[in-house]
Amino acid sequence: MMNWRVSPMRGQPMEPGGRTPSIFGLLHLKISNQLAILYSRYGPTWRLLRRNLTAEILNPSGVKSYSRARERVLQILQNRLESQAKSGRPVFVMEHFRYAMFCLLVLMCFGDKLDENQIKKIEEVEHQLLVNLQKFSILNFCPRVTKIVLRKRWEEFFRLLKCQEDVLIPFIRERKKGKEKRSREPNMEDSKDENVLSYVDTLLDLQLPGENRKLNELEIVSLSSEFLSAGTDTTTTALQWIMENLVKYPQIQEKLFMEIKGVVRDGEENIKEDDLQQLPYLKAIILEGLRRHPPFHFVFPHAVIEDVVVGEYVIPKEAAIVINAAEMGWDLKVWEDPMSFNPSRFLNKEGETFDMTGRREIKMMPFGVGRRICPGYALSMLHLDYFVANLVSKFEWKAVDGDDVDLSEEQEFTMVMKNPLQAQLSLRSK
Numbered sequence: 001m002m003n004w005r006v007s008p009m010r011g012q013p014m015e016p017g018g019r020t021p022s023i024f025g026l027l028h029l030k031i032s033n034q035l036a037i038l039y040s041r042y043g044p045t046w047r048l049l050r051r052n053l054t055a056e057i058l059n060p061s062g063v064k065s066y067s068r069a070r071e072r073v074l075q076i077l078q079n080r081l082e083s084q085a086k087s088g089r090p091v092f093v094m095e096h097f098r099y100a101m102f103c104l105l106v107l108m109c110f111g112d113k114l115d116e117n118q119i120k121k122i123e124e125v126e127h128q129l130l131v132n133l134q135k136f137s138i139l140n141f142c143p144r145v146t147k148i149v150l151r152k153r154w155e156e157f158f159r160l161l162k163c164q165e166d167v168l169i170p171f172i173r174e175r176k177k178g179k180e181k182r183s184r185e186p187n188m189e190d191s192k193d194e195n196v197l198s199y200v201d202t203l204l205d206l207q208l209p210g211e212n213r214k215l216n217e218l219e220i221v222s223l224s225s226e227f228l229s230a231g232t233d234t235t236t237t238a239l240q241w242i243m244e245n246l247v248k249y250p251q252i253q254e255k256l257f258m259e260i261k262g263v264v265r266d267g268e269e270n271i272k273e274d275d276l277q278q279l280p281y282l283k284a285i286i287l288e289g290l291r292r293h294p295p296f297h298f299v300f301p302h303a304v305i306e307d308v309v310v311g312e313y314v315i316p317k318e319a320a321i322v323i324n325a326a327e328m329g330w331d332l333k334v335w336e337d338p339m340s341f342n343p344s345r346f347l348n349k350e351g352e353t354f355d356m357t358g359r360r361e362i363k364m365m366p367f368g369v370g371r372r373i374c375p376g377y378a379l380s381m382l383h384l385d386y387f388v389a390n391l392v393s394k395f396e397w398k399a400v401d402g403d404d405v406d407l408s409e410e411q412e413f414t415m416v417m418k419n420p421l422q423a424q425l426s427l428r429s430k
């Protein structure tokens with residue numbers, strides 16, 4: 001087994017025979033590395049921060065404490081879809097899905113008491129940063145020169161960062177105030193909401209080793225923004241692909257609905273989080289969706305820490321390597337009829353859950369594998385389970401009349417649907 005180390009650089013796939021990437025590849029690496037630095041206000045502390053993210057907020061009990069937030073966001077999403085469905089017109093679901101996934105992360109990041117207006121303010125500023133990413137990437141190119149020739153663009157860039165600070169810093173200060181109050185008055189009768197640990201709380205606690213200091217506000221702004229953007233588009237894309245396949249294959253949707261009906265509690269409309277474990281077919285559908293349509297076709301670049309030989313390839317120390325995760329999930333030697341959407345391939349008689357972490361074997365890796373696996377892996381699996389189950393429980397999803405469901409892909413930040421999903425939704429009778 002190889003020794004992996006994440007390089008913070010984006011890279012090009014290694015060429016056969018262990019040659020290093022071409023000069024264009026190296027240039028690309030350099031530019032992208034600088035882009036990452038430009039967008040982040042913190043230094044090389046990412047290793048520690050990642051550990052913090054996994055240990056504090058994305059661990060099973062951290063994730064569980066947000067079940068009320070999930071219920072609230074599900075309600076918002078279902079209401080939005082219901083009012084559109086009632087118009088009888090096809091519903092374009094992508095924006096609704098993205099908003100719901102974004103809300104979930106905002107509530108985890110800044111605390112679950114935020115109202116919709118506050119969430120919308122955060123969404124607007126984060127959206128502006130995301131859509132302007134391309135435009136600002138040129139600023140990495142010889143900043144000394146671009147600071148003169150592209151002065152206006154630099155100003156615009158700083159204006160946008162300032163807007164982001166103006167929006168996010170008050171939320172960070174609010175969390176800080178709450179924490180200080182709790183430590184001053186430990187026996188204070190706190191409402192349950194205030195006690196839910198937020199990502200910002202964990203960042204406020206963090207002590208940077210070696211530097212003997214805590215993170216400053218601007219660093220927390222960057223990290224919060226990264227948390228929101230890393231988790232929104234990825235889960236939205238996966239959710240959309242899965243729902244698209246349920247529209248394309250009504251018999252799979254029907255089988256799932258029958259399974260769901262068996263576990264909805266009396267008098268309840270929605271599936272409870274605790275009941276998701278009783279839905280093996282749902283889990284198989286999520287896994288099949290991630291295998292067939294992984295949101296990232298390539299995992300982030302990694303580097304080996306010593307020369308290694310893999311098959312006929314020599315990978316020299318420090319070379320950036322990029323793994324094509326999508327092809328791995330479509331490998332004919334491993335998967336039967338890999339391009340078909342067949343959730344049953346994940347149903348095994350022994351009831352064993354499929355391992356995606358790479359501990360046992362690696363047959364697919366939509367989240368990467370090993371110690372650099374996506375820290376949001378378990379959270380997004382839960383979000384996918386919960387939202388797919390409840391969206392199918394509440395609505396019947398059908399193709400728009402005469403529409404041949406189109407599975408063409410398009411590369412954006414993730415591999416999205418070229419023609420975003422639109423569906424005819426009808427409320428299931430209670």
Ligand code: HEM
Pocket residue numbers: 006050105227230231232234235238294295296298299300301366367368369372373374375376377379380
């Ligand atoms: C379906 C949803 C998601 C998919 C498919 C996905 C996939 C990935 C992949 C492939 C990587 C790179 C792993 C590697 O380096 O080999 C990654 C990294 C990362 N993901 Fe996710 N992700 C998802 C959701 C999330 C969520 C919900 C969060 C946070 C709340 C998140 C946070 C991150 C972060 C912070 C990293 C960088 C980790 C590092 O630098 O070591 N992801 N993700």
